[in-house]
Amino acid sequence: MRLEDITLRAGGSLVLDDVSLPLARGVTTVLLGPNGAGKTTLLKVAMGLVAPTSGRVDEATACGGAPRKAFVFQRPVMLRRSAAANVAFALRAASRPAATGEVDALLARVGLGSLGSRPARLMSGGEQQRLALARALARAPGIIFLDEPTASLDPAATKAVEEIIKSMIADGVTVVMSTHDLGQARRLADRTAFMARGRLLETGPAGAFFSAPATREARSFLAGDIVL
Numbered sequence: 001m002r003l004e005d006i007t008l009r010a011g012g013s014l015v016l017d018d019v020s021l022p023l024a025r026g027v028t029t030v031l032l033g034p035n036g037a038g039k040t041t042l043l044k045v046a047m048g049l050v051a052p053t054s055g056r057v058d059e060a061t062a063c064g065g066a067p068r069k070a071f072v073f074q075r076p077v078m079l080r081r082s083a084a085a086n087v088a089f090a091l092r093a094a095s096r097p098a099a100t101g102e103v104d105a106l107l108a109r110v111g112l113g114s115l116g117s118r119p120a121r122l123m124s125g126g127e128q129q130r131l132a133l134a135r136a137l138a139r140a141p142g143i144i145f146l147d148e149p150t151a152s153l154d155p156a157a158t159k160a161v162e163e164i165i166k167s168m169i170a171d172g173v174t175v176v177m178s179t180h181d182l183g184q185a186r187r188l189a190d191r192t193a194f195m196a197r198g199r200l201l202e203t204g205p206a207g208a209f210f211s212a213p214a215t216r217e218a219r220s221f222l223a224g225d226i227v228l
Helices: 038-047 082-093 100-109 125-137 155-170 184-189 206-211 216-222
Strands: 001-012 015-020 029-032 054-058 069-071 143-147 174-178 191-196 199-205
Touching: 001 038, 001 143, 015 038, 015 054, 029 184, 038 069, 038 143, 038 174, 038 184, 054 100, 069 199, 082 100, 082 125, 100 125, 125 155, 155 174, 155 184, 191 206, 191 216, 199 206, 199 216
Parallel strands: 029 174, 029 191, 069 143, 143 174
Antiparallel strands: 001 015, 001 054, 191 199
């Protein structure tokens, strides 16, 4: 997938300013930048949830198809039903069999195998986020977009979510995620994309970004300074 010259205007404001970003198959790309940089909006454009004012999302692949996509929000909405029923709904929505074995396998994959009968809305924040990941995996995605998936979680819950993300990566899923957790970005990213003021200021291998950021804004961001 490639984002080509993406510009988005909303309410007279320039939200995204001519952003081009390749998303290579099997590569984990982490979007970094201050609040209001446009990271979440860019993820939504890539998913097809928001239409850009100009530019395009090129989803063509070498075999002529487009990857199946999934999106996990920072604060996912749980359906008023059990954890298992949430996953079964996601399977049916993806036109996949919602058999008990399929549901149980997805719950087990995210560490919720014993909680299938629990009402989803009564689960902890970390459990809900893992359930949201199970619902996303029900789509058998080739590419998954994660919007700050551990932003409000404690360290233990964050570790559990990161382990699931690592398992997706190991299975060949292309992961594109935003985060404010620099440690998390170091642990998970193959490539980073640094944004500010709706613009993509630099992108490249994660190691190079963290060791020698190319722009003044990125250096300030990594130093913990305010980036305007």
